[in-house]
Amino acid sequence: MTFFTEENLELAHEIIGRYPKQRSAMIPLLHLAQEQSGWVTEEAMKQIGVLVGTSSAEVLGTCSFYEMFKRHEVGKYVVNICTTMSCALLGAEELLEHAETRLGIKAGSTTSDGLFTLEGAECQAACTEAPCLQVNYRHQYRVTPSDFDQLIDELADPNNEETPRHGVLAQIRQHIPVERSVGAVHPDLVNVPPVWIEEKKEANS
Amino acid sequence: MPDSQPNAVSVTINGTQIEAEAGELVIAAADRNGVHIPRFCYHERMSSVGMCRMCLVEVDTGRGPMLQPSCMISVTDGMIVDTESDQTKRAQEGILEFLLINHPLDCPVCDKGGECPLQDQTVAYGPGESRFIEEKRHYEKPIPISDLVHLDRERCILCDRCTRFADEVAGDPLIQFTERGNETQVLTFPNEPFSSYFSGNTVQICPVGALTAAPYRFKARPWDLEQVESTCTTCSVGCRVAVQSSRNELVRYLGVDIDPVNHGWLCDKGRFDFEAIKSPNRLETPLIRDPNDKDQLIETTWGAALAASADAIKEARSGKIGVIGGSRLTNEDAYAWAKLAGSVIGTNNVDAQLGDGLPGKVVLGLPGATIDEACSADTVLVIGPDLKEELPILHLRLRGAAKKKKVKVVEITPLQTGVSSYAHRSIVCRSGEAAKTLKSLLTSDDELSQEIRSGSVVVILGRSSLAESALPAIEVASVITEELPKAKFLVALRRGNVRGAIDMGLSPGLLPGRVPLENPNDEIKKIWAKVPTVEGLDTAGMLRAAADGQLDVLILVGADPLVDFPDQDLANRGLRGAKFVVAIDNFPTLSVANADVVLPATAYGEKGGTTTNIEGRVSRLAQLVTSPSAARDDWMIASELAWRLGGDLKFSSMEEIWSEIEQVAPSHNGITLEKIWADETRDGILITETSIQLAIEPSGETPVVDGYGLRLISGRKLYDAGTQTSNCASLSALAQDAELRVNPTELERLGIQDGSEVTIISTKATGVAIAIADESIPRGTAVLPFNNPGIRANLFINSELPVTDIRIETR
Numbered sequence A: 001m002t003f004f005t006e007e008n009l010e011l012a013h014e015i016i017g018r019y020p021k022q023r024s025a026m027i028p029l030l031h032l033a034q035e036q037s038g039w040v041t042e043e044a045m046k047q048i049g050v051l052v053g054t055s056s057a058e059v060l061g062t063c064s065f066y067e068m069f070k071r072h073e074v075g076k077y078v079v080n081i082c083t084t085m086s087c088a089l090l091g092a093e094e095l096l097e098h099a100e101t102r103l104g105i106k107a108g109s110t111t112s113d114g115l116f117t118l119e120g121a122e123c124q125a126a127c128t129e130a131p132c133l134q135v136n137y138r139h140q141y142r143v144t145p146s147d148f149d150q151l152i153d154e155l156a157d158p159n160n161e162e163t164p165r166h167g168v169l170a171q172i173r174q175h176i177p178v179e180r181s182v183g184a185v186h187p188d189l190v191n192v193p194p195v196w197i198e199e200k201k202e203a204n205s
Numbered sequence B: 001m002p003d004s005q006p007n008a009v010s011v012t013i014n015g016t017q018i019e020a021e022a023g024e025l026v027i028a029a030a031d032r033n034g035v036h037i038p039r040f041c042y043h044e045r046m047s048s049v050g051m052c053r054m055c056l057v058e059v060d061t062g063r064g065p066m067l068q069p070s071c072m073i074s075v076t077d078g079m080i081v082d083t084e085s086d087q088t089k090r091a092q093e094g095i096l097e098f099l100l101i102n103h104p105l106d107c108p109v110c111d112k113g114g115e116c117p118l119q120d121q122t123v124a125y126g127p128g129e130s131r132f133i134e135e136k137r138h139y140e141k142p143i144p145i146s147d148l149v150h151l152d153r154e155r156c157i158l159c160d161r162c163t164r165f166a167d168e169v170a171g172d173p174l175i176q177f178t179e180r181g182n183e184t185q186v187l188t189f190p191n192e193p194f195s196s197y198f199s200g201n202t203v204q205i206c207p208v209g210a211l212t213a214a215p216y217r218f219k220a221r222p223w224d225l226e227q228v229e230s231t232c233t234t235c236s237v238g239c240r241v242a243v244q245s246s247r248n249e250l251v252r253y254l255g256v257d258i259d260p261v262n263h264g265w266l267c268d269k270g271r272f273d274f275e276a277i278k279s280p281n282r283l284e285t286p287l288i289r290d291p292n293d294k295d296q297l298i299e300t301t302w303g304a305a306l307a308a309s310a311d312a313i314k315e316a317r318s319g320k321i322g323v324i325g326g327s328r329l330t331n332e333d334a335y336a337w338a339k340l341a342g343s344v345i346g347t348n349n350v351d352a353q354l355g356d357g358l359p360g361k362v363v364l365g366l367p368g369a370t371i372d373e374a375c376s377a378d379t380v381l382v383i384g385p386d387l388k389e390e391l392p393i394l395h396l397r398l399r400g401a402a403k404k405k406k407v408k409v410v411e412i413t414p415l416q417t418g419v420s421s422y423a424h425r426s427i428v429c430r431s432g433e434a435a436k437t438l439k440s441l442l443t444s445d446d447e448l449s450q451e452i453r454s455g456s457v458v459v460i461l462g463r464s465s466l467a468e469s470a471l472p473a474i475e476v477a478s479v480i481t482e483e484l485p486k487a488k489f490l491v492a493l494r495r496g497n498v499r500g501a502i503d504m505g506l507s508p509g510l511l512p513g514r515v516p517l518e519n520p521n522d523e524i525k526k527i528w529a530k531v532p533t534v535e536g537l538d539t540a541g542m543l544r545a546a547a548d549g550q551l552d553v554l555i556l557v558g559a560d561p562l563v564d565f566p567d568q569d570l571a572n573r574g575l576r577g578a579k580f581v582v583a584i585d586n587f588p589t590l591s592v593a594n595a596d597v598v599l600p601a602t603a604y605g606e607k608g609g610t611t612t613n614i615e616g617r618v619s620r621l622a623q624l625v626t627s628p629s630a631a632r633d634d635w636m637i638a639s640e641l642a643w644r645l646g647g648d649l650k651f652s653s654m655e656e657i658w659s660e661i662e663q664v665a666p667s668h669n670g671i672t673l674e675k676i677w678a679d680e681t682r683d684g685i686l687i688t689e690t691s692i693q694l695a696i697e698p699s700g701e702t703p704v705v706d707g708y709g710l711r712l713i714s715g716r717k718l719y720d721a722g723t724q725t726s727n728c729a730s731l732s733a734l735a736q737d738a739e740l741r742v743n744p745t746e747l748e749r750l751g752i753q754d755g756s757e758v759t760i761i762s763t764k765a766t767g768v769a770i771a772i773a774d775e776s777i778p779r780g781t782a783v784l785p786f787n788n789p790g791i792r793a794n795l796f797i798n799s800e801l802p803v804t805d806i807r808i809e810t811r
């Protein structure tokens, strides 16, 4: 039941406090869970359910809707090769095949050293830079098979520090100062406008 | 919709102009006017989601006709709808072709085949062929998602009915759409089954055979089923059901939608307990104590069993006879027993309740409310048992009303209940002290007090704990009468037809038709040979008298006091103290095993008649199967006994009994058999009239019991070791073992390990149970389910005291 570390639990409560309805914190908490262990475990989903006041099934429903939430252990680097139209036209299929051969695994699996997870992915909104891929959601543009080999060599180097581990998305954590936080107030019970509206008005006048 | 409706709009559907209510959905308006629009996901008792698109119709609101999902758009004035246009037909064909892309079409081995909306609508609206030749999606064939429900994901058309029901209606969002796109599937969380008390409803509303119920799988084909409409008597909510049988065996119940009661829903206990009726444990022949071995019951004939019973009654000292039970009976049965007791035997020692409800006079004397009134009052005060466990569909109705913000539910309870999750305020009081808490709330300057006082109030009143006597609940009634004189009551009695039995006079001090004993009406004086004048004893009184040698014959009519009476010690002494015990029952219960004569009775579905629910609503019961044994209807047994006692009940059929009830019972005057069987009274007939004037004495103080004990709280669980549940193969496994739940700080204080065995000590008994630490249990209390497998709470309860305190020790 206790998945989150003490520190992350505190953070989780803070995140929940940002939303008028606790349940709205579900996705941010899933990110936090993924950040903590690299993927979203069953224990994590259970605890998130308790934290936001819903069933674990509902957390699973939400979590499984998004491909970027991993429900199985993934490698240190998740390599997503775009296989959608523009990239496909410019050699994505060949690139994926090359990647499979180079890493010795099928798309969707993880190398036995736990370093790489290879995935075929949908459009990454970098169609002008096709074919492209992402390593832990950081873009790499116009990747040729030899670029790919070089990339893998660099990543495999234990001294590589540049690419963030796992699916970590945010590097800068946001904190809401106490005086600006509304706390978990149910929308129906809110009868004053949010503070920033007043601030805006003042600034504009 | 009547013309006078101020917000009526006029809509043209297929060329015919109709009146609809502004805001009404097009599909609903069409339904009301006899135009059927095909649909899969729309369900009139749930919110619309527009998932399936089967209900597309051409709608013209002035901008030209366009295809629109009729379950998502509301009627507007001047709207023109065409449900049969070429465009509509094309859309319907297209949607069905889509839906069938992945559907396995394994109708020959599918339980739904023959009553399947997908099958039916494909025939009626489908294209007849598919252009899809690729491989279909495959999943493991049915996976159990709970002990009762199986899911075949290949058949699922993703209509969101089951998942919507689970979340929106049942409040148990344990099934969900998971994954996305082509992979979307309904699933539970791993190792967290769909263990909702209402799971069976999803099987009924699934428009395909994706969800099937374990007790019905492969049992019958819809076209082989025989069906009658009846009323569920598993609890006193009285849900409308369709009872179905195949080859003289009950195989399935389906919920029937009636507006005032169940909205089409059933709880799983009510839905699946037909298994008990065909259980091999049913009593089949009369039994009698073996003259050669007093510890044995042996089979005998009806003649011998009835003669022995009649002899015992004749030999008994006058007035030293008591009849306990009656809530299993139909109204007609109950009347026959009331007449036998009153008119032939001449006693008012009758009680349909087993010391676990409220006095009959209180039940009939408090101003009554209907379920609908409760669900539309400004405030509903719930002070009584956990409705989710005892009156599940009432809980569902109330939850629905609270979620839609139609009512504000305020609960005063000794511990968290199923109601707490939707209560506006859940006030925890010390067990037995609800009246005090209520009074201080109402007289405080808490905003809530003003809110309660300024609007309409319905009180759902009952026993919060069976370890409390009826006194605390009566005190609550007295506080309400004093402080909120306009409040109405819905008395939360649990057992099937308990209300009907009380109406029929199976309660001390009462005569049939809600008449006080001291003031009998003329008809009864005319029709009954004699009318008792001395108020009789209630169940506790009878047991006490029997224990003291003051009662010679005890007749148990579908009653098992050893299990159901809150004080097992007293029940035991009572049964032993009585010279002769006659038990009439469906099953060999614990009390039956202690009887001198046992008479087998017919069960639900094996006889017709009427039943009365908690509101006082009389609805009909129908017969569908015949009893497999020598069992007889309870009224026949009463008639036979009367005859052997030299009396005559003067009726020979259920119909004749009803006609006599209609004459004798003033509250039932004018409710003729024709009325009961008329189509318009499918919802039942609400009886509100009562001749009982209730004067509640001002409340006293609940005695404070010693400080070192824990106050015992005990309530029933939906699935318990009760006779009905334990004789259902599918349900008995769902009853959880009895555990003693205590706040962790108490366990710590007593040096007891969570999960360890403890000795429970009360003034009545000493017993062993597993103690579980539970944060939700208030300090100073201990919670033991009333009748779950393992250890029964009635071992410990002293029914002579308002509350029972226990001590626990490590072993």
Ligand code: SF4
Residues within 6 Å of the ligand: B155, B156, B157, B158, B159, B160, B161, B162, B163, B186, B202, B205, B206, B207, B208, B210, B211
């Ligand atoms: S299982 Fe049945 S009710 Fe549930 S989504 Fe699938 S088709 Fe609809």
Ligand code: SF4
Residues within 6 Å of the ligand: B232, B233, B234, B235, B236, B237, B238, B239, B262, B265, B266, B267, B268, B269, B270, B271, B391, B392, B393, B394
């Ligand atoms: S709530 Fe009561 S009456 Fe309704 S189905 Fe369940 S047991 Fe039967």
Ligand code: FES
Residues within 6 Å of the ligand: A082, A083, A084, A085, A086, A087, A088, A122, A123, A124, A125, A126, A127, A130, A132
């Ligand atoms: S198609 Fe590859 S990024 Fe858009």
Ligand code: FES
Residues within 6 Å of the ligand: B038, B039, B040, B041, B042, B049, B050, B051, B052, B053, B054, B055, B056, B069, B070, B071, B072
């Ligand atoms: S019934 Fe309207 S979209 Fe399904």
